[in-house]
Amino acid sequence: MAYRFMTNRIVPSSNRLSKRFIFIFTISLSFTYLCYSILFCCGTIMPTQSYEEKRCLHHKNVGSIKLLQKDCIADKRSALDETLNVALTHQGSSNARNQSRNSALPITHKRSIAPSEYNITVAQKYGNKKLPNALIIGVKKGGTRAVLEFIRIHPDVRALGTEPHFFDRNYDRGLDWYRGLMPRTLDSQITLEKTPSYFVTREAPRRIASMSPNTKLIVVVRNPVTRAISDYTQTLSKKPDIPTFEELAFQNRSQGLVDTSWNAIRIGMYILHLENWLQYFRLSQIHFVSGERLITDPAGELGRVQDFLGLKRIITDKHFYFNRTKGFPCLKKPESSSQPRCLGKSKGRTHVQIDREVIEQLRDFYRPFNIKFYEMVGQDFRWD
Ligand code: A3P
Numbered sequence: 001m002a003y004r005f006m007t008n009r010i011v012p013s014s015n016r017l018s019k020r021f022i023f024i025f026t027i028s029l030s031f032t033y034l035c036y037s038i039l040f041c042c043g044t045i046m047p048t049q050s051y052e053e054k055r056c057l058h059h060k061n062v063g064s065i066k067l068l069q070k071d072c073i074a075d076k077r078s079a080l081d082e083t084l085n086v087a088l089t090h091q092g093s094s095n096a097r098n099q100s101r102n103s104a105l106p107i108t109h110k111r112s113i114a115p116s117e118y119n120i121t122v123a124q125k126y127g128n129k130k131l132p133n134a135l136i137i138g139v140k141k142g143g144t145r146a147v148l149e150f151i152r153i154h155p156d157v158r159a160l161g162t163e164p165h166f167f168d169r170n171y172d173r174g175l176d177w178y179r180g181l182m183p184r185t186l187d188s189q190i191t192l193e194k195t196p197s198y199f200v201t202r203e204a205p206r207r208i209a210s211m212s213p214n215t216k217l218i219v220v221v222r223n224p225v226t227r228a229i230s231d232y233t234q235t236l237s238k239k240p241d242i243p244t245f246e247e248l249a250f251q252n253r254s255q256g257l258v259d260t261s262w263n264a265i266r267i268g269m270y271i272l273h274l275e276n277w278l279q280y281f282r283l284s285q286i287h288f289v290s291g292e293r294l295i296t297d298p299a300g301e302l303g304r305v306q307d308f309l310g311l312k313r314i315i316t317d318k319h320f321y322f323n324r325t326k327g328f329p330c331l332k333k334p335e336s337s338s339q340p341r342c343l344g345k346s347k348g349r350t351h352v353q354i355d356r357e358v359i360e361q362l363r364d365f366y367r368p369f370n371i372k373f374y375e376m377v378g379q380d381f382r383w384d
Helices: 002-010 016-045 051-061 068-086 095-103 115-126 144-151 171-181 196-200 204-211 225-236 244-249 272-275 291-296 298-308 356-377
Strands: 133-137 157-159 190-194 218-222 251-252 288-290 320-321 327-329
Touching: 051 144, 095 171, 095 288, 133 196, 133 204, 144 157, 144 190, 144 218, 144 298, 144 327, 196 204, 196 272, 218 291, 218 298, 225 244, 225 356, 244 251, 244 356, 272 356, 288 291
Parallel strands: 133 190, 133 218, 157 190, 218 288
Antiparallel strands: 320 327
């Protein structure tokens, strides 16, 4: 009927063949229009917010702690940077395959992306959130931020930028909450987070072992006397009214009685904390980074970290340069930027001047602990 109606009314004088053609043309036009309408409709109904935006809104809604909002910003920033990031490690190695991949990106993002970086971008979109396989558990002021920022330029590592403090302060929130904080990873990638206070938290080893007894642990250790002074310098910068270092460090200075209840002192008694970890983990599951060598030879230390994590050695001395103004090694191209970048102002501060004699007293205090620690880990860190 429709056929008759259309062909007779619209082109009454046409022959039979052209009538049939017009009918088929009209039907296919209507069908195409229908398909477009459905697709357009879905586009507006389906959520267009990026995953990260949704996650941030969710976190705001549940009224979670400041950490999460900071985390959102950091993760959004790194998500954006990852999409835009230029090849860090494989610059110049992009090939025809990459170019065809790049052509799928919006025109403003077009540039040579190495396969490894493409992995990161793909993980960001299609990977899954997993509980960490590796943790930087300490020590505070040892150089933990440097290790995290350096290792995360590896294409097979995805790290949480902020410290989640799950195994010390937020354990009650549960593993699902913790997993939700993690970046998305592909199966081939390692999920990593760092919270330096884990090393000195009594419950942390048991809790981490119950998450996974195979978790790999990284501890960045530094001369405990320098570490204590660094710790105090940091506290002083936030609370200028605290007592002097000497007052806090000793119960009785003339007798050389050190106050081991002061955290800045207690953290540096590495062997005591390590013994707690060894009740739940084998020594081979713990890798010790020298905080001193991390400054003088970052590539060497990162080489060993990569070996420990079972990663290909991709981070080499080509990734670092020594920034004379900062006085520390910096990354030529960090994960979150294509510009050279040093760590922030709170890393590498000028320390408070401490009396030479006080330093000697603390050295004497730490010596037996250090020796036991060297024996246990099979490495001499040369702090004496
Ligand atoms: P100082 O500020 O006392 O010098 P953490 O990240 O664990 O808080 O450690 C901070 C320490 O990392 C700094 O202590 C600094 O010595 C050390 N560090 C190691 N490598 C660094 C780097 N490349 N840039 C800045 N600080 C670095």
